[in-house]
Amino acid sequence: MKRTITLALAVLMLLPVAFAQGVPEGFGDGGKDVELSFFTGKVETIDVIDGIMDDFNALGNGITIEQEYQNDASNIIKIKFASGEVPDIMTTYEQEYVDQRQYLDLSDMNQWWDRLVPSMKDSCTDVNSGKQFRVCTNMTMAGFFYNKEIFDSLGLVPATNWTDFVKNLEAIKEAYPEIDPWFIFGSEAWSLGHLIEFIPHGYLKAKYGALETKKAMLANDKEVLGFGEPDGAMAAFARGLLEVQQKGLINSDVLTATSDNCIEAFVKGEAAMFSNGMWCLSSILAKDPSMADKIGFAPYPSMMEDGVPVVLVAEDSGYSISASSANQQQAIEFLDYLFSPDNQKRYSEALGSPSAFTDVDAAWAPQSVVDGVNEAVASAANIGYTNEKPAGFTGDDAGRMVQDLLAGRYTAEEFAKAYESAWDAGF
Template sequence: MIRSRMATFGVLALLLAACGGNGAATQQKKSELTLYNDKGAWTKFFDEMGALSKQRIGLGMKPTGYTDSAQYQAFIKASFRTNVKPDLFTWQTGGMLEEIVKQRQVAETTAVWQEAIKAGDLSQDLMPYYTIGGKQYCVPMNVAYWGMFYNKKIFDEHGLQPPATWDDLVKAAATLKKAGVTPFYHTSVLFSFVWFEQLMAGMDPDLYDRLSTGKAKYTDPGVVRVMEKWKELIDAGYFMNPGDKTDPGDVMKTGKAAMVSFGTWFNTSMTQRDLKAGTDYGFFVIPNVDPALPKTSVIFESGPLCSLTKAADPEAGTKYLKWWTTAEAQEKWATTRGDVSANPKVTIKDEALGQITKDAGGGKYRLVNRYFEATPPPILTAALDGFGKFVTEPGTYKEVLETIQKEADEYWSTHQ
């Protein structure tokens, strides 16, 4: 509650400060756009994109990055009601995007998508994530495939290889635990959903999909089994303290935990720490818990880059989003961060990331929408709190599921 109030006060202070200066919306043509984002650690990369766009299309971009997700979302939503409006901003797909589109706050990008697909700069497969009511909104700021980053030196020291099966992964965890090395990273805040989505996608991806659309309940036996499997891993001592505030990038670098499950965007954290892929760390696709599933489930996400309907210079916003999808822009964006790209023309230099991008695009995996985007916001809020409680008190899993389901019942009663 205190954190929430502080976030609110921070947002109000920013709005008041901006209203007193040049924050009011203006109709004059812009030569530099503001890009508000929830990726404060990426300011350097956004700056480089702004310099390139200024050179190529005569339109610069200045980033303002947040590191607190709740404060960021509060600021963007507050901007809808004030003159302090970002020219561009990052968001999430799924229910969160649909929510602000229905409020008529987001500029339509259907024409941008049609042109980009025709040019081969965007994949048709991405379009559903950006389609609401038959129209497209925003463009992909990034795409990411989730897997496991691992400390290669620790693996080599203990004679371990990337696992081919779930049993192999558990055996590797047991070997590390026995040697005094913590196998896995997890957290009780924000990313508390990671192991829930991974286990469910690897045990019953159909149930995962039904859960996200209200056609299944969190108290169903299959969901309970997922929580019990998760509890088994916690009880075995395979996870680090979920309350530990160490940045996951530092966790990997120092070996505080041998493995960290995140999207391919986490590779940026490795490159920022001067770690070398293939030498200091590696990446592997997490095997299904159920080996009988026809395809390995891979968690997938795509983060939108958006412009507002009532932006100061809508034409400039559209121009920037159009340029952002091009191979030139995406080559720079992917290369500087050491990540994958939404543009199929871009070659990924990192071998492991390039391989999962190729395999995912070729249909090798069953792509599963990340829980953060797949779950309606009110249910997501309850789930994040619930999973945060569970990782610190594993015995409460049934109570946690019942609490989440109460929120789900209320939501789906009016949204089916």
């Protein structure tokens, strides 16, 4: 008896292995609905997307959709692609997958493009093919958030060049020694990578034009990029960062401070300014709604003599459909629903970001903030975000190099050379 029971248990243990090769096709396919999968890494839109999906699923049109959120979405999607479990719709977008034609060509979706701000359509256009493989629903801006009360009390205005920028920081430090004039949350490498993206890369995009710069980046055209030049934009950026660090104009815990620390310091009046994108607005206002009247927004000052101030105006919330999806028509049907003006109003207000659709009128931020942002965008060169970077050298890698710079491991010139080497190696 004991033997029989043990044998039965052994066979039971083997069953999962025997069936590990997969369930036969059609098994368990009892329903008639098409089930769409939606993959996102945007934590701030989970609830609003869930709400829109519930409404869509309730329509009873034979399509149901479910959202999957992953914190590390840009890496998880690689596993999904590698394992052949690609979601029907996704918000992650990688140049390498564009080159491999893993996304559905959406160039003919004029029902969407005709409603989109033209510059946003340009931002969604693949430089190599001139086609669109994603649609963005929103715009985002990045620049310097500053405390208007502190600036007004000292009669300061946002600087347009580096010299004036440092003078502003020094004036704040002198008047309010307990305040960090510029708060950098450097424990999060991506934020330092963004500084590179917005300041030295921003200089190039403003000088040569976004398209030309992107082409130069794809071709690693050293004549245009000049990353390793001792008098180039990258060395100037490193020199500037070291200068403000040595003068004590940035927080002393720059390498361990987090974005939460930054928001808290800003809300408490312990930090006068910081660099970030519009996505941080909701966190500031959630901590202290009265900050709405104190938040100023300014472009990045130029660090180069022949440069101009720049502000990031980039596409946000891009949606792509998998080229291998068996449910492409149903995916388009869902996106039609998601992109309707009513749903986009809901979405923009939840995201705290202006809509990229011209027919959507959303109150995405308090009016004083909206006015400040509009003024900054109008006063500076608008640069887009660069996806045209070597796959082996991510923004996070670049940010880690800035960490090394701030930890004293590079001089400005060494940093520029090391950046160029890392960029080349990434190719």
